[in-house]
Amino acid sequence: xxxxxxxxxxPGSIEALAAKIASDQSTGTFVALPGETEExxxxxxxxxxxxxxLPDATQPSLPGSGSGPFRRADVDxxxxxxAIGTDxxxxxxxxxxxxxxxxxxxxxxxxxxxxxxxxxxxxxGPQFGVAGSRGLTGVEGRPIIxxxxxxxxxxxxxxxxxxxxxxxEAGVDFIKDDEKLMSPAYSPLAERVKAIMPGxxxxxxxxxxxxxxxxxxxxxxxxxxxxxxxxxLQAGGNxxxxxxxxxxxxGMAFLRKRSGLVLHAHRNGWDILTRHPGxxxxxKVWQQFWRLLGVDQFQxxxxxxxxxxxxxxxxxxxxxxxxxxFSSDDCALPVACSGQWGGQAPETYERTGRTVDLLYLCGGxxxxxxxxxxxxxxxxxxAWQAAVEGIALADYARDHIELARSIEKFGDGKAA
Amino acid sequence: xxxxxxxxxxPGSIEALAAKIASDQSTGTFVALPGETEExxxxxxxxxxxxxxLPDATQPSLPGSGSGPFRRADVDxxxxxxAIGTDxxxxxxxxxxxxxxxxxxxxxxxxxxxxxxxxxxxxxGPQFGVAGSRGLTGVEGRPIIxxxxxxxxxxxxxxxxxxxxxxxEAGVDFIKDDEKLMSPAYSPLAERVKAIMPGxxxxxxxxxxxxxxxxxxxxxxxxxxxxxxxxxLQAGGNxxxxxxxxxxxxGMAFLRKRSGLVLHAHRNGWDILTRHPGxxxxxKVWQQFWRLLGVDQFQxxxxxxxxxxxxxxxxxxxxxxxxxxFSSDDCALPVACSGQWGGQAPETYERTGRTVDLLYLCGGxxxxxxxxxxxxxxxxxxAWQAAVEGIALADYARDHIELARSIEKFGDGKAA
Numbered sequence: 001x002x003x004x005x006x007x008x009x010x011p012g013s014i015e016a017l018a019a020k021i022a023s024d025q026s027t028g029t030f031v032a033l034p035g036e037t038e039e040x041x042x043x044x045x046x047x048x049x050x051x052x053x054l055p056d057a058t059q060p061s062l063p064g065s066g067s068g069p070f071r072r073a074d075v076d077x078x079x080x081x082x083a084i085g086t087d088x089x090x091x092x093x094x095x096x097x098x099x100x101x102x103x104x105x106x107x108x109x110x111x112x113x114x115x116x117x118x119x120x121x122x123x124x125g126p127q128f129g130v131a132g133s134r135g136l137t138g139v140e141g142r143p144i145i146x147x148x149x150x151x152x153x154x155x156x157x158x159x160x161x162x163x164x165x166x167x168x169e170a171g172v173d174f175i176k177d178d179e180k181l182m183s184p185a186y187s188p189l190a191e192r193v194k195a196i197m198p199g200x201x202x203x204x205x206x207x208x209x210x211x212x213x214x215x216x217x218x219x220x221x222x223x224x225x226x227x228x229x230x231x232x233l234q235a236g237g238n239x240x241x242x243x244x245x246x247x248x249x250x251g252m253a254f255l256r257k258r259s260g261l262v263l264h265a266h267r268n269g270w271d272i273l274t275r276h277p278g279x280x281x282x283x284k285v286w287q288q289f290w291r292l293l294g295v296d297q298f299q300x301x302x303x304x305x306x307x308x309x310x311x312x313x314x315x316x317x318x319x320x321x322x323x324x325x326f327s328s329d330d331c332a333l334p335v336a337c338s339g340q341w342g343g344q345a346p347e348t349y350e351r352t353g354r355t356v357d358l359l360y361l362c363g364g365x366x367x368x369x370x371x372x373x374x375x376x377x378x379x380x381x382x383a384w385q386a387a388v389e390g391i392a393l394a395d396y397a398r399d400h401i402e403l404a405r406s407i408e409k410f411g412d413g414k415a416a
Numbered sequence: 417x418x419x420x421x422x423x424x425x426x427p428g429s430i431e432a433l434a435a436k437i438a439s440d441q442s443t444g445t446f447v448a449l450p451g452e453t454e455e456x457x458x459x460x461x462x463x464x465x466x467x468x469x470l471p472d473a474t475q476p477s478l479p480g481s482g483s484g485p486f487r488r489a490d491v492d493x494x495x496x497x498x499a500i501g502t503d504x505x506x507x508x509x510x511x512x513x514x515x516x517x518x519x520x521x522x523x524x525x526x527x528x529x530x531x532x533x534x535x536x537x538x539x540x541g542p543q544f545g546v547a548g549s550r551g552l553t554g555v556e557g558r559p560i561i562x563x564x565x566x567x568x569x570x571x572x573x574x575x576x577x578x579x580x581x582x583x584x585e586a587g588v589d590f591i592k593d594d595e596k597l598m599s600p601a602y603s604p605l606a607e608r609v610k611a612i613m614p615g616x617x618x619x620x621x622x623x624x625x626x627x628x629x630x631x632x633x634x635x636x637x638x639x640x641x642x643x644x645x646x647x648x649l650q651a652g653g654n655x656x657x658x659x660x661x662x663x664x665x666x667g668m669a670f671l672r673k674r675s676g677l678v679l680h681a682h683r684n685g686w687d688i689l690t691r692h693p694g695x696x697x698x699x700k701v702w703q704q705f706w707r708l709l710g711v712d713q714f715q716x717x718x719x720x721x722x723x724x725x726x727x728x729x730x731x732x733x734x735x736x737x738x739x740x741x742f743s744s745d746d747c748a749l750p751v752a753c754s755g756q757w758g759g760q761a762p763e764t765y766e767r768t769g770r771t772v773d774l775l776y777l778c779g780g781x782x783x784x785x786x787x788x789x790x791x792x793x794x795x796x797x798x799a800w801q802a803a804v805e806g807i808a809l810a811d812y813a814r815d816h817i818e819l820a821r822s823i824e825k826f827g828d829g830k831a832a
Contacts, residue, residue: 025596026568026569026570026596027567027568027569027570040567040570040571041570043570043602044569044570044600044602045570059475059479061479061692062691062692063475063477063692063693063694064693082600082601082602083569083570083600083602084600085599085600085601087598087599087634087635087636087637087640088636088662089598089634089635089636089659089662089663089667090596090598090599090600090634090635090662092659092661092662092685093595093596093598093634093659093662093684093685094569094596096685097659097661097662097684097685097686098596098684098685100685100686100687100688100691101684101687101723101724101725102723102724103722103723103724105724151443151456152442152443153442153443153460153499153510154442154443154456154457154459154460154461154499155456179509179514180441180442180506180509180510180514182503182505182506182509183501183503183506184460184498184499184500184501184506185498185501186459186460186498186499218503218505218506218509219503219505219506220503220504220505220665220666220669220709221503221666221669221670221673222638222666222669222670223670223673224503225666243505243508243509243513245508245513246504246505246506246508246509246513246665247505247664247665247666248663248664248665248666248667248668249636249662249663249664249666249667250636250637250638250641250663250664250665250666250667250668250669250670250671251505251664251665251666251667251669252664252666253636253637253638253666253667254637254638254639254666254670255666257637257639268509268513268514268517269508269509269512269513269514269516270513270516271516271517272516272689272695272696272697273688273689275478275516275695276477276478276479276692276695277479277480278479279688279691279692279695280688281688293636306519307517307518307519308517308518308519308521309517
């Protein structure tokens with residue numbers, strides 16, 4: 001049995017709408033049909049398990065939905081496993097897709113999905129995840145500290161490589177292409193890999209520390225994406241940024257089966273599915289698909305991000321990607337990002353169960369530190385040390401000059 | 417130059433928001449960065465070309481966006497071609513994805529996309545399209561008439577085959593699996609193909625008419641989807657239903673390069689991207705991606721559909737899929753569907769430029785005709801004949817009994 005929870009809203013009857021969702025997504029049609037026997041219904045019919053009423057809304061989530069009050073409820077609907085199976089495109093099509101098209105609802109949001117035991121082992125899941133990310137970076141006992149090459153777009157490969165050289169020297173554990181950088185004319189991936197990887201390998205030779213560099217390998221064509229993957233792997237790279245919503249389930253499934261790289265997911269475009277609280281889908285649901293498909297590291301914004309997403313939503317996302325579906329091996333490494341500079345370390349730590357199992361990604365927060373990126377990395381490490389020790393940043397900064405300088409620069413606003 | 421048009425809404429300044437979108441999606445970040453030279457900006461910077469102000473909204477599209485008035489405008493933003501290239505995942509990531517995450521907007525909808533000459537020939541496009549669909553079905557001079565096996569789910573292969581046999585005898589040109597039917601335990605695709613195809617081929621032998629049957633081959637894993645494709649092709653089938661949003665760009669690109677089947681797109685799940693008029697994306701934009709990727713036939717609802725979508729939206733979708741991007745070969749065959757029974761033929765014909773180049777898909781409207789599916793097909797053909805001749809259906813029904821009986825049954829409501 002596969003159970004979905006929908007938050008529904010309607011000027012009509014909640015019970016009727018719930019029944020309609022169950023019917024439409026399984027046997028139902030608007031006209032009585034020959035052949036719709038009881039046996040058939042038992043085979044595939046979805047059932048409404050529970051309805052939990054919520055306070056009415058005065059405004060409909062979808063404008064033009066008639067006059068209120070708009071009744072709201074959380075509704076659990078169960079689908080027989082055999083009607084769907086373990087294919088994720090069937091799951092999405094049957095249990096989610098069609099629900100958005102139903103007439104008479106003024107809002108619908110998929111807020112939970114419980115997969116049955118049959119899904120255990122049916123999908124590859126993360127190849128590296130938390131343990132693999134730690135093993136490859138050699139970072140234990142603290143967050144993996146990452147940064148992003150900035151400016152986001154426009155640098156030629158040799159310019160990117162020069163900047164990467166500086167970031168490696170600065171002591172970061174992880175560097176990534178901006179998600180918008182894939183293989184444009186001014187920086188073809190092949191040339192970027194060729195320009196960047198020698199510096200990474202050279203640093204590894206000298207220091208034993210291999211910086212994980214995530215190259216933007218996304219391509220709508222899985223064959224092209226695999227060529228991109230192979231370029232990175234053959235040059236000694238170990239990570240890739242994948243824009244999951246732009247490549248789709250198919251791109252991700254194809255890549256994961258053949259991948260030798262840590263797959264770092266960027267969910268660019270995702271917001272439109274979740275930003276309106278009465279519509280779309282919670283990340284808690286969406287991330288399940290991608291973890292089963294094989295995401296190793298999941299970007300989920302952070303405390304005080306520069307985007308629309310509220311902190312509470314980030315905290316829920318963090319909890320989602322770190323909660324096992326079937327075992328801890330299917331968890332992704334959470335990547336806190338967007339506007340991070342270290343100042344958010346205490347709150348991040350306190351609100352995520354006091355874990356240091358995360359990739360903490362700072363763009364401008366490291367690169368634009370007034371004393372350079374090396375100082376930027378030290379400041380972030382100091383902030384996390386303070387967070388773990390439970391010391392206020394301002395106090396810790398008294399004898400940690402890099403953190404003090406970060407607070408001066410970023411303390412009243414946001415980094416990028 | 418790639419030009420996107422966004423309908424934006426904000427309690428703040430339209431001009432500032434437009435500039436921010438252009439900046440965020442190309443060079444921009446929140447902190448001034450080293451290396452952001454003028455030369456680099458010229459290489460990748462997006463530019464605001466035009467702002468067309470619209471009347472204010474009193475309610476924000478996204479609740480909790482502060483107090484109004486909410487200013488609205490259509491904004492054209494141009495991206496340099498070299499910053500994106502022709503990869504559709506880059507196009508989606510750069511020109512669309514990140515825009516949904518920006519703070520300070522109370523609504524954003526992508527309403528147009530103009531691709532430059534460099535895209536001509538860069539993607540496979542439809543392999544069969546309108547001409548191929550006509551050639552394979554042998555239908556000229558009128559709409560291709562299709563139906564859907566009902567009930568949607570739950571029939572075993574032999575039960576489906578029996579129903580298909582009846583539909584073939586009824587004289588339909590096209591039959592499809594419901595989009596929710598892929599390869600469940602009670603009807604594995606291999607068995608369904610084996611049960612259905614002999615009847616189709618037998619009928620072709622006897623009559624010369626090969627009914628086009630669209631099998632549900634979607635699978636999140638492109639390798640599995642290709643196996644499904646091959647099952648159909650090897651058994652003599654010539655069409656497949658693909659749930660484009662569930663397989664993603666990657667699944668579609670992979671399939672199209674290797675496909676010998678007509679690809680019939682179902683856009684299940686699409687509604688959540690377009691149903692709220694202030695958010696998401698117009699179908700006019702979305703369908704461009706899928707036509708470039710290779711959709712041959714595009715389901716777009718119909719007049720008086722049983723879903724939420726208004727008729728005007730269907731008409732715009734029809735125009736979208738039949739308007740060449742670069743040549744008429746890249747058009748998809750529009751598939752009018754949902755609640756169709758023939759009664760909508762006159763309005764469909766009048767409002768789509770008086771064309772009969774469409775697949776007209778009736779589920780219950782054929783299957784549940786009071787005198788059986790054969791009469792149902794004849795009724796639909798009669799309705800289209802009346803539409804083309806400009807004769808009112810009620811008049812035409814006087815000496816066309818099947819149409820008269822359809823009007824009796826479906827005339828006051830909807831078929832399915």
